[in-house]
Amino acid sequence: MRTRNLVRRAGCVLAAVSCLSGQGESFGYHRQREAVDCWLYGLIAGGVAGLGMIPWRRMRRLARQKRELQQAVDEQTQDLQREKLLANQEKALVETQKQEIERLLRRAEEASRLKSQFLANVSHELRTPMNGVLGTIELVLKGDLSAEQREYLELMRESAESLLGLLNELLDFARVESGRFSLQLAPFSPREEIQFVVQSLGTKALEKGLYLESHVMDEVPRRILGDRQRFRQILLNLAGNAIKFTDRGTVSIGAEMGESELRVSVSDTGVGIASEQTASIFEAFYQVDGSHTRRHGGTGLGLAISKRLVETMGGAIGVQSRPGSGSRFWFTVPAQPASEPPMIGQPPQELPGLHGLRVLVAEDNIVNRKVLGALLKRHGAEAAFAENGREAIDLVAKQQFDVVLMDVQMPEIDGLEAVRLIRERERVSGGHVPVIALTAYAMAGDREKFLAAGMDAYLSKPYRAEDLIQLLAERGEAKRGTASA
Numbered sequence: 357m358r359t360r361n362l363v364r365r366a367g368c369v370l371a372a373v374s375c376l377s378g379q380g381e382s383f384g385y386h387r388q389r390e391a392v393d394c395w396l397y398g399l400i401a402g403g404v405a406g407l408g409m410i411p412w413r414r415m416r417r418l419a420r421q422k423r424e425l426q427q428a429v430d431e432q433t434q435d436l437q438r439e440k441l442l443a444n445q446e447k448a449l450v451e452t453q454k455q456e457i458e459r460l461l462r463r464a465e466e467a468s469r470l471k472s473q474f475l476a477n478v479s480h481e482l483r484t485p486m487n488g489v490l491g492t493i494e495l496v497l498k499g500d501l502s503a504e505q506r507e508y509l510e511l512m513r514e515s516a517e518s519l520l521g522l523l524n525e526l527l528d529f530a531r532v533e534s535g536r537f538s539l540q541l542a543p544f545s546p547r548e549e550i551q552f553v554v555q556s557l558g559t560k561a562l563e564k565g566l567y568l569e570s571h572v573m574d575e576v577p578r579r580i581l582g583d584r585q586r587f588r589q590i591l592l593n594l595a596g597n598a599i600k601f602t603d604r605g606t607v608s609i610g611a612e613m614g615e616s617e618l619r620v621s622v623s624d625t626g627v628g629i630a631s632e633q634t635a636s637i638f639e640a641f642y643q644v645d646g647s648h649t650r651r652h653g654g655t656g657l658g659l660a661i662s663k664r665l666v667e668t669m670g671g672a673i674g675v676q677s678r679p680g681s682g683s684r685f686w687f688t689v690p691a692q693p694a695s696e697p698p699m700i701g702q703p704p705q706e707l708p709g710l711h712g713l714r715v716l717v718a719e720d721n722i723v724n725r726k727v728l729g730a731l732l733k734r735h736g737a738e739a740a741f742a743e744n745g746r747e748a749i750d751l752v753a754k755q756q757f758d759v760v761l762m763d764v765q766m767p768e769i770d771g772l773e774a775v776r777l778i779r780e781r782e783r784v785s786g787g788h789v790p791v792i793a794l795t796a797y798a799m800a801g802d803r804e805k806f807l808a809a810g811m812d813a814y815l816s817k818p819y820r821a822e823d824l825i826q827l828l829a830e831r832g833e834a835k836r837g838t839a840s841a
């Protein structure tokens with residue numbers, strides 16, 4: 357508005373100036389022209405003045421906009437700085453939490469490792485004397501006994517074996533829990549395994565008046581690739597449970613083929629399980645009914661181990677059951693048919709003799725030394741004894757042996773160090789005495805560790821006498837063969 361007034365005033369001033377300059381001339385036509393000129397000049401002058409105002413206004417507007425923009429930018433910058441500060445604080449918090457989680461994870465892993473280690477150690481310590489107990493019973497049973505003495509000893513052996521079973525289960529659980537086990541894949545016959553389980557549990561079923569049967573469908577391959585021992589273990593536990601928790605009726609083992617997996621089931625007509633408990637029974641140490649299970653024994657580990665084994669094999673395990681109407685446990689394992697020639701089912705071999713075989717027994721446990729001494733004597737071998745690794749090294753240096761049986765955990769110098777020193781000396785003196793590790797260490801990876809240390813073979817305690825004799829004969833004969841060659 358102010359600008360427009362200014363323009364108008366400037367126009368009038370210019371018009372007045374031009375009017376005054378036209379004084380003295382005549383009125384009429386000239387007068388009219390002057391008026392028109394006057395307005396025209398006024399208009400032009402006003403326009404020029406107005407045009408001059410435009411950049412000035414624009415500059416003012418730009419300055420104002422610049423101020424506003426600057427203010428907005430300042431505010432935005434402050435907001436951003438605030439947000440950056442918050443983000444930094446959050447980042448620091450996340451970092452602290454991450455470190456805390458990592459610390460807790462490390463502690464949990466350490467605790468789990470210690471637990472597995474503890475279980476492995478306890479089981480090792482218990483297996484060693486158990487070996488002595490079982491070996492001694494075995495020896496006494498071979499002698500002259502009255503019927504009554506034999507019966508008591510048989511009972512004793514049964515208890516010792518079930519105690520050993522429990523120890524093995526604990527060790528196995530520790531092994532499976534810690535992931536320190538690997539599957540041993542080889543072709544095996546599922547039919548033969550089912551037959552084996554039916555035969556081994558047949559007596560128990562018969563004692564309870566149960567009918568134990570098996571049905572294997574025709575389409576089940578003769579041989580599949582898998583871990584035979586673990587397959588048998590799962591089946592033994594399921595069928596053992598079925599017999600344990602069934603008082604009358606039938607226990608039935610079935611096998612059929614799925615699309616690419618073998619489906620095995622164990623059905624019984626026993627006590628059954630309530631639906632809310634069917635998930636929990638696969639957890640470690642869970643047992644449904646304390647009184648019932650106390651009557652039948654067990655630790656509540658069988659199903660937990662079976663589940664982990666089945667899952668490691670790439671299969672699944674489950675149960676359908678109703679209280680009072682029996683249960684049907686099932687599991688699947690991938691079943692790739694295997695074409696390799698049968699490796700089992702060969703006729704049992706005669707036990708070889710060990711006549712004249714010179715065996716050094718390095719063992720700190722006196723009972724185990726005695727048991728081994730008696731066993732070796734019975735098979736015609738000549739035994740010498742060392743109570744620790746140092747004595748073993750000295751004896752090997754002084755005398756000729758065909759084979760050394762080496763315990764691992766011994767005082768002064770342990771079996772691993774002893775064999776290392778023996779091998780070191782042999783590198784200079786020549787020769788090679790076969791050393792068999794005979795130890796209660798039975799965790800996965802132990803065998804490899806012993807072999808890497810210089811042992812030639814490995815047998816875990818408690819061992820079967822036949823296995824030891826067989827191994828001694830193989831190793832001893834090989835040594836005698838090279839010595840005479």
Ligand SMILES: Nc1ncnc2c1ncn2[C@@H]1O[C@H](COP(=O)(O)OP(=O)(O)OP(=O)(O)O)[C@@H](O)[C@H]1O
Pocket residue numbers: 525593597598599601624626627628629637642643644645649653654655656657658659660683
């Ligand atoms: N066939 C079955 N019928 C009824 N209950 C069963 C059956 N199988 C398992 N159970 C229940 O599940 C629980 C866990 O079984 P699991 O095999 O893990 O342990 P367990 O047999 O008690 O002991 P372990 O197998 O360690 O010697 C059993 O205690 C029992 O309560």
Ligand SMILES: [Mg+2]
Pocket residue numbers: 593596597654657658659
């Ligand atoms: Mg069981």
